[in-house]
Amino acid sequence: MRITYGQDHEKYAQAVQDGTKKIRWVGEHMPLLKETEVGLMQDMSFKGMKIALCIHLEAKTARLCEVLKAGGADMYIAGSNPLSTQDDVAAALVAQGMTVYASHNCSGEQYVEDLKAVLKHAPDIVIDDGGDLLDILHNDEAFTEIAANVKGGCEETTTGITRLIALQQAKKLMFPMVAVNDAVCKNLCDNRYGTGQSVWTAITATTNLSLVGKTAVVAGYGNCGKGVAMRAKGLGMQVIVTEVQHLPALEAMMDGFTVMSMNQAAKYGDFFITVTGCKDVITPEHFILMKHGAVCCNAGHFDCEVDVAGLKDMCIEHDELRPNVHGYVIEDADGTNKRIDILADGRLVNLASGDGHPAEIMDVSFTLQTLSAQFIAKNDFKAQLPPNAPPEARIAGILQVPQQVDAAVARSILENNGCVIDALTREQMEYITGKPITDTDMELQEPLGVNDVAENSEAVPIEKPENQMKLVSKKKPRK
Numbered sequence: 001m002r003i004t005y006g007q008d009h010e011k012y013a014q015a016v017q018d019g020t021k022k023i024r025w026v027g028e029h030m031p032l033l034k035e036t037e038v039g040l041m042q043d044m045s046f047k048g049m050k051i052a053l054c055i056h057l058e059a060k061t062a063r064l065c066e067v068l069k070a071g072g073a074d075m076y077i078a079g080s081n082p083l084s085t086q087d088d089v090a091a092a093l094v095a096q097g098m099t100v101y102a103s104h105n106c107s108g109e110q111y112v113e114d115l116k117a118v119l120k121h122a123p124d125i126v127i128d129d130g131g132d133l134l135d136i137l138h139n140d141e142a143f144t145e146i147a148a149n150v151k152g153g154c155e156e157t158t159t160g161i162t163r164l165i166a167l168q169q170a171k172k173l174m175f176p177m178v179a180v181n182d183a184v185c186k187n188l189c190d191n192r193y194g195t196g197q198s199v200w201t202a203i204t205a206t207t208n209l210s211l212v213g214k215t216a217v218v219a220g221y222g223n224c225g226k227g228v229a230m231r232a233k234g235l236g237m238q239v240i241v242t243e244v245q246h247l248p249a250l251e252a253m254m255d256g257f258t259v260m261s262m263n264q265a266a267k268y269g270d271f272f273i274t275v276t277g278c279k280d281v282i283t284p285e286h287f288i289l290m291k292h293g294a295v296c297c298n299a300g301h302f303d304c305e306v307d308v309a310g311l312k313d314m315c316i317e318h319d320e321l322r323p324n325v326h327g328y329v330i331e332d333a334d335g336t337n338k339r340i341d342i343l344a345d346g347r348l349v350n351l352a353s354g355d356g357h358p359a360e361i362m363d364v365s366f367t368l369q370t371l372s373a374q375f376i377a378k379n380d381f382k383a384q385l386p387p388n389a390p391p392e393a394r395i396a397g398i399l400q401v402p403q404q405v406d407a408a409v410a411r412s413i414l415e416n417n418g419c420v421i422d423a424l425t426r427e428q429m430e431y432i433t434g435k436p437i438t439d440t441d442m443e444l445q446e447p448l449g450v451n452d453v454a455e456n457s458e459a460v461p462i463e464k465p466e467n468q469m470k471l472v473s474k475k476k477p478r479k
């Protein structure tokens, strides 16, 4: 571990104790991961393997690291954002014999050095959140040889998938990556409901302000934006949604929200939340239109959605008003002064100024991560290609989380919540499929448990990654 506590052994021991308590608390609320851990301890799927992991380093991620270690892995860990790293949690992992390169609020340069330090251990499996590890492996020549020996990996978030698609399209991706973000359970539980809850928890805890009757402007109506907008409505707020695509904008309107451009919405908002995966969503042209005391924050992966540097340039003065609340005084159009407040320096607010998603939500995401890593560990996708495969086919590309994994996780969540569902009878199946159903067909309908799926799943590449949001002209080019 990079030394955060210097020679202060007492402080380090206290940090280990505090971090361990945090991990034990969330662990109690992560039953799927517990079930997976029991299976992994018998199976030892990761025995002799090194796993490099870069995810927001707090208690729930630490629990994921414990489970992977229980499956036999040597763990090498970095945080995916300096502000979300919790030093006591990192210390607790070090005390368990894991290698950690991370410290809270370190510089940008140190952050990159930490990622490189993790990769220098030559991992077999890479678990990434946002694509920074993959970026170094594919774009820094010093790491080409290490990248060539990586068996595969998993990506946690939407922004990381976008970067993976770019690598694949450039025919540079050197090993198979499972798109954990795109699993049905991940999108639903984590992106929508997890972000919906944790963003508002972080905003209220950071500002200590009331929400009722105020106006929230949510930029982006993807999976995360839907959760943030839905919870804002439930908390008694008026909600305006801004978008750049017509279909999600239409969905927002049909869901009962007001849809506007950011230029129109700027003057109405009390709270602004960007969650787009894009850059420059709120810029000086919008700050100038905002009310005095408007609060802006970001829940997208990178801190480029709210132009905090632009606000700093245009401000008369700025000050930290409360922890993680920075006020910028700017001149209004009528010559008077007003203040715009930025939370967590524009970094993703629920992690940089909060504890992230609830434990039960990360239980789902991290069980998907564990099973996807196990799926990579148990299969040799590189070897499965024909010997005469063209160079660009030597990779298995970006893989879906197997449907069986998604189904097993959904089943386990429901069971843990005491929910029972009906099963199709043979007659119902024949009615739906229009075919006779055999005993074997009936047996195949039996759902698999989380500890059976990694071996019984097939690799399916994600279809047509180029079908992601296209930045093309809305008109056909003239012939």
Ligand SMILES: NC(=O)c1ccc[n+]([C@@H]2O[C@H](COP(=O)([O-])OP(=O)(O)OC[C@H]3O[C@@H](n4cnc5c(N)ncnc54)[C@H](O)[C@@H]3O)[C@@H](O)[C@H]2O)c1
Pocket: 157, 158, 159, 160, 190, 191, 195, 219, 220, 221, 222, 223, 224, 225, 242, 243, 244, 245, 248, 275, 276, 277, 278, 279, 280, 281, 299, 300, 301, 302, 348, 349, 350, 357, 469
């Ligand atoms: N805070 C968290 O805990 C958390 C959790 C999961 C994902 N994320 C991150 O949140 C971001 C969004 O994820 P998602 O899964 O909702 O993505 P998504 O692709 O489902 O949705 C993004 C939406 O933003 C819209 N958009 C893009 N640029 C815009 C702009 N300039 N103005 C307004 N709208 C714009 C897109 O049209 C799209 O509908 C990503 O960066 C992702 O990595 C954060």
